[in-house]
Amino acid sequence: MIGEWLAGLIAAFARGLTGATVQWVDCRPAATQRVYFANHTSHLDFAVLWSVLPRELRSLVRPVAAKDYWSSGFRKELAVNVFHAVLIERRARQTKDKSAEHDSAQQPAAERSPVEHSLIEHAMDDLLQALGEKNSLIIFPEGTRGTGEVIAPFKSGIYHLWRHRPDVEFVPVYLANLNRVLPKGEFLPIPIISRVIFGPPLQLEAHESKESFIRKAHQAICTLRDL
Amino acid sequence: MIAKLDHQMLWIFAALLAVLLVSSIIGFILSRTAQSEGGKATVKNLNARIIAWWKMCGIFALTLLIRPHGSILLFALISFLALREYISLIRTTRADHNTLFWSFFVITPLQYWLLYIHWYGLFVALIPVYAFLFIPLRLVLEGDTSGFLDRAARIHWGLMICVYCISYAPALVILDIPGHSQDPKLLLFLVIVVQLSDVFQYVWGKMLGKSKIAPHVSPNKTWEGFVGGILCATAVGTGLWWMTPFSRLQACAMSLLITLLGFAGGLVMSAIKRDRSVKDFGSTIEGHGGILDRLDSVCFSAPIFFHLTRFFFT
Numbered sequence: 001m002i003g004e005w006l007a008g009l010i011a012a013f014a015r016g017l018t019g020a021t022v023q024w025v026d027c028r029p030a031a032t033q034r035v036y037f038a039n040h041t042s043h044l045d046f047a048v049l050w051s052v053l054p055r056e057l058r059s060l061v062r063p064v065a066a067k068d069y070w071s072s073g074f075r076k077e078l079a080v081n082v083f084h085a086v087l088i089e090r091r092a093r094q095t096k097d098k099s100a101e102h103d104s105a106q107q108p109a110a111e112r113s114p115v116e117h118s119l120i121e122h123a124m125d126d127l128l129q130a131l132g133e134k135n136s137l138i139i140f141p142e143g144t145r146g147t148g149e150v151i152a153p154f155k156s157g158i159y160h161l162w163r164h165r166p167d168v169e170f171v172p173v174y175l176a177n178l179n180r181v182l183p184k185g186e187f188l189p190i191p192i193i194s195r196v197i198f199g200p201p202l203q204l205e206a207h208e209s210k211e212s213f214i215r216k217a218h219q220a221i222c223t224l225r226d227l
Numbered sequence: 228m229i230a231k232l233d234h235q236m237l238w239i240f241a242a243l244l245a246v247l248l249v250s251s252i253i254g255f256i257l258s259r260t261a262q263s264e265g266g267k268a269t270v271k272n273l274n275a276r277i278i279a280w281w282k283m284c285g286i287f288a289l290t291l292l293i294r295p296h297g298s299i300l301l302f303a304l305i306s307f308l309a310l311r312e313y314i315s316l317i318r319t320t321r322a323d324h325n326t327l328f329w330s331f332f333v334i335t336p337l338q339y340w341l342l343y344i345h346w347y348g349l350f351v352a353l354i355p356v357y358a359f360l361f362i363p364l365r366l367v368l369e370g371d372t373s374g375f376l377d378r379a380a381r382i383h384w385g386l387m388i389c390v391y392c393i394s395y396a397p398a399l400v401i402l403d404i405p406g407h408s409q410d411p412k413l414l415l416f417l418v419i420v421v422q423l424s425d426v427f428q429y430v431w432g433k434m435l436g437k438s439k440i441a442p443h444v445s446p447n448k449t450w451e452g453f454v455g456g457i458l459c460a461t462a463v464g465t466g467l468w469w470m471t472p473f474s475r476l477q478a479c480a481m482s483l484l485i486t487l488l489g490f491a492g493g494l495v496m497s498a499i500k501r502d503r504s505v506k507d508f509g510s511t512i513e514g515h516g517g518i519l520d521r522l523d524s525v526c527f528s529a530p531i532f533f534h535l536t537r538f539f540f541t
Binding site: 019021147177180183186188190191192193 | 307311312314315319321324325327328331509510511
């Protein structure tokens, strides 16, 4: 109850500060099961995206966040109890350096270490469970916050999620200017007018390859950016 | 502290109400008679503007009654939102972040707090002197020197226009004029003349506008709108001499000056919008665009009007 109230308060603050305007391009708000995937530049990304959804949809939409970052103290309180976030293990951070992290997305499953493989399976189980029969998810397939200049290559998790649940709509969302409100590494937000643009759900073939899926998803966000 | 409603204020409010009612009726009739697609769009925008005028007049009138703090609070909020529109539109970099935080959350409130405590000396110097020196200093501490002068100038210019210039409007309320001490009617006079000038320019431009006055800067501004608007607004301003410390002739000269400065403000702010390839600064006020689109004329007229009045009448 207090969590719900606090979530509303944080969302209202984020929306008030950024005066966020929302645009639905060939897409309508609906209670159908969806995966909203967006570019990621700021801690406020999720709160703003969530706050522009119609009130009745908000309780059905859960953010996906990295367990290593959000699972201690106040952050955990905020993520788990207030926003009902799904916390997942980022891929093998302990064993790989940053450059290798990108490459691992391209490796066939057989070349992955057993530990890593089980991590992915575990994360996917959590996501599928969170999605359930009626929920939607918000994911940031870049995996980490960028500077806002370019949209980084997507991790492959979003593709595997689609393979497990092809019935769910994958809706691209472009978040403009949030990198200026609260950039990575800053604690104090400044008021900059931001925009949230929802695009049409991805049109996919039944046997879309991973490369093609990732390309389409990335392109969908870039298209919204260049509108 | 609610002000006693004097007879003059009552008359002005009644007149404003009448003007709004008449324009709403005209807007309604036009919406029934418009035929062409272009005409319908214009009338739709006109009616959105009229509805927004109702709201703006309501809020402004209410805050005038809570004097002098109501106006100070209202314009502080307006400055904050105007600065947000301006900063959102221009290019800023990551290294500007902390300086912008200071601008929004320290310098802007401080400027209005100085008004609140009537510290005139610092009020006129805070942004032109102290903020002017502080901004480049805070920027240089970030260690990023690329485009340094551009960045410092952009931020300072925004503070000057959106905060410093706009804060002169509520400053009128704290002017010590013999017989008009702390009188909100001077602020009311400025806002009525400036905004009516915009409205008359729009109306004359829509009805008779042919020859463009600055086609590259502001394609909607015409000579017909300019002359008709300035003359009508000056006439109304002259007719309102009784609510000011001015004689009829002085009120006429002041009104003319205010309207000309207002036009200049509109032109300058349009140049910024064209440079950034946008039509409006924002979408806060339906039909009008952003707060800065509505207040561009006040930015230019308020400081000059304030200083002239202060110089000659206090």
